[in-house]
Amino acid sequence: MSDRQETAPNQDGNKQNDKSDGILNKIQQLGQTNVPQMEQSNLHCITIIGQIEGHTQLPPQNKTTKYEHIIPQLVAAEQNPKVEGLMIILNTVGGDVEAGLAISEMISSLSKPTVTLVLGGGHSIGVPIATSSDYSYIAETATMTIHPIRLTGLVIGVPQTFEYMDKMQDRVIQFVTRHSTVEEEKFKELMFSKGNLTRDIGTNVVGDDAVKYGIINEVGGIGSAIKKLNEMIEERKEQNGDDQSGSEGVIQ
Amino acid sequence: MILYTTQPQELIFPTDDKEFEKQQTIPFGDGHLVVEPDSESLDQYRVVRVISSNPNAYMDESLAPGATLSVRVDLEGNL
Numbered sequence: 001m002s003d004r005q006e007t008a009p010n011q012d013g014n015k016q017n018d019k020s021d022g023i024l025n026k027i028q029q030l031g032q033t034n035v036p037q038m039e040q041s042n043l044h045c046i047t048i049i050g051q052i053e054g055h056t057q058l059p060p061q062n063k064t065t066k067y068e069h070i071i072p073q074l075v076a077a078e079q080n081p082k083v084e085g086l087m088i089i090l091n092t093v094g095g096d097v098e099a100g101l102a103i104s105e106m107i108s109s110l111s112k113p114t115v116t117l118v119l120g121g122g123h124s125i126g127v128p129i130a131t132s133s134d135y136s137y138i139a140e141t142a143t144m145t146i147h148p149i150r151l152t153g154l155v156i157g158v159p160q161t162f163e164y165m166d167k168m169q170d171r172v173i174q175f176v177t178r179h180s181t182v183e184e185e186k187f188k189e190l191m192f193s194k195g196n197l198t199r200d201i202g203t204n205v206v207g208d209d210a211v212k213y214g215i216i217n218e219v220g221g222i223g224s225a226i227k228k229l230n231e232m233i234e235e236r237k238e239q240n241g242d243d244q245s246g247s248e249g250v251i252q
Numbered sequence: 253m254i255l256y257t258t259q260p261q262e263l264i265f266p267t268d269d270k271e272f273e274k275q276q277t278i279p280f281g282d283g284h285l286v287v288e289p290d291s292e293s294l295d296q297y298r299v300v301r302v303i304s305s306n307p308n309a310y311m312d313e314s315l316a317p318g319a320t321l322s323v324r325v326d327l328e329g330n331l
Contacts, residue, residue, distance in 0.1 A: 040308065044306055045305060060275075073304075
């Protein structure tokens with residue numbers, strides 16, 4: 001903030017120049033000069049991309065999803081009456097388990113309809129996030145890697161750490177089985193299967209298979225996801241309407 | 253110099269961290285904007301990234317990545 005105050009505001013600069021520069025920059029960045037305008041949207045969209053960042057900030061080259069960005073957005077979406085539904089788009093390699101679970105719990109506890117769409121990849125801790133919504137979609141070519149959680153760095157107190165990791169893994173398994181139709185046995189089988197991944201145990205589940213195992217509800221893209229979300233919004237409106245007329249009856 | 257390698261270019265010549273240090277995140281109406289100072293003029297910032305859950309924020313031409321923002325500081329220090 002302070003360095004911006006130091007640079008003295010010079011508003012009358014060469015405005016004409018700015019304008020043409022702006023257009024030039026836009027062509028460079030977007031490949032077009034005009035982006036279509038639209039009406040106020042009742043849907044909000046949160047993208048979860050790159051790595052899910054935990055307590056340590058990753059080097060700036062990494063694309064990260066920061067929970068200090070995501071969680072306030074979820075709070076705002078829940079609280080803003082103009083937002084009627086939430087779309088979560090995932091293309092993540094996973095990352096911090098607790099940050100991922102925090103985001104998942106936030107999404108699953110929203111009172112508004114939520115739809116997740118896995119595009120590209122929803123790996124590792126992306127799996128509970130993908131299942132956290134009311135209805136989930138996966139693109140046909142998208143994949144999800146299911147593998148046991150792991151830890152890097154120095155470990156002191158191996159038995160305790162092992163138990164801690166085991167509990168943490170249980171939290172992930174519990175979350176996924178509670179929020180999707182996959183059986184605990186099946187999910188564990190996928191998680192601990194050998195020979196599928198190079199130098200790791202686990203399974204890489206592609207679109208159709210994720211639906212077959214019950215992790216994801218349906219194979220689809222943005223069109224079907226938004227259609228579903230709009231249907232859910234309508235249903236919720238009808239229910240709320242019924243509730244209101246019911247309560248009015250009681251008051252009278 | 254020609255390098256014959258299977259390594260991706262950005263791994264051999266990583267972007268200098270100083271490039272990222274220039275960037276700062278500022279709040280705007282519906283979320284945040286990641287901006288970096290314009291190399292030519294001191295009082296201008298270029299939008300690098302829009303962080304918002306409102307899809308309309310991405311439709312706003314004046315805030316699209318690549319757009320320049322002139323610095324205008326009011327008494328509260330808001331942009």
